[in-house]
Amino acid sequence: MASLQDDHDEVVERFEPTSGRVSGWMTVVLTAVLAVAGVAYADEGFPLWVAAAGVLVGVLAWAVMLRPALWVTTEHLVMQNLGETLHIRLAAIEEMAVRQVLVVRAADRRFVSTVVGRTWRKALTSRHRPGGLAGDAALAPTEGMHYADFVENRLYDLVDTARRRAEIRPGSPEQLALPGAVRREPAWVPLGLISAALLLLVLSLVL
Template sequence: MAPLQDDHDAVVERFQPTSGRVTGWLTVVLTGVLVVAGVAYVDEGFPLWVVAASLLLGVLAWAAMLRPALWATHEHLVMRNLGETVHIRLAAVEEMAVRQVLAVRAADKRFVSTVVGRTWRKALTSRHRPGGLADSAALAPTEGMHYADFVENRLYDLVDKARSRDGIRAGSEEQLALPDAVRREPAWLPLGLIGACLVLLAVSLFL
């Protein structure tokens, strides 16, 4: 019998992107059309460097706008970005805020996710909460709440629960000394594709 999945790795909340998807898909489609057209008409003088540049732009749009994701497990906040996937232990989160992007401080380092964010104007007027959820009822999601507000509230709730479960106080020495506070995994697929496109572009410029 196959072992059951560790409950600590089970996804408890998957957050939806607040922007960038439409632009990302449009860019991928348009660059895809250029690549197909270039391959079809390469014998008629269509520049190879345009094909390579379009392919590179399409890969960058996918990696930067469509690939990023944000979710939480029982133990970690997971940020999948262009070049890496970062696993941040919830109890190790020192500070967190959703502005134009989500910024999280843990293990004395700052990590950013572009998946969730506010508009520039909304970011200026939003209320920053440097501590935990002292009044969770006041911060509970309500009908009509902006999605970025819901994400911030939900993340604070998950962080507070993780701290309570581990007996950790925010800003304490125990929090700073937590083992495996952050784990980073390189995103080899997008990095490899971007590298290959750069090589293809360089070669096409000399042909």
């Protein structure tokens, strides 16, 4: 993803997904086998629409469960989602919390990443750190802590550092007025693959 950053906005840290990868890969493999079987046994009456549906499910599984990614650059929190990649300026982040998904508020808007999350039970019992606090030693990342807790605290540290560097207070008019708070990049590859798979399914039902 080097093309997404210039020399002054290099990747600082990447975060691993907390769920969905195993089931995602299993779905992709199973649907690939189904699609291959559909082509191999088409002359023996194997329904083409079943193979086409398998392709669509496989593409959706990849786009929804495997493609999403989360990383931080010098200046931005980057959320790679199904249909777009979001570049959120760290100093512009107003609030943030890891619940069942990561929720970030910036430029008076709400953004979500499914890469990092807690179970429903863990989300109910976790401690929430207000967006404006910095240097909370009790919540600093420690060895053996839950990975979602580590990610949340690491993101707070990076956001706090960016705010101090920009001399911005959370919730201040200066923060809301920061230029380039959020940049969106459409994800043409997954959107194109999903559209093509849908078209293939429709054609298989018509023919």
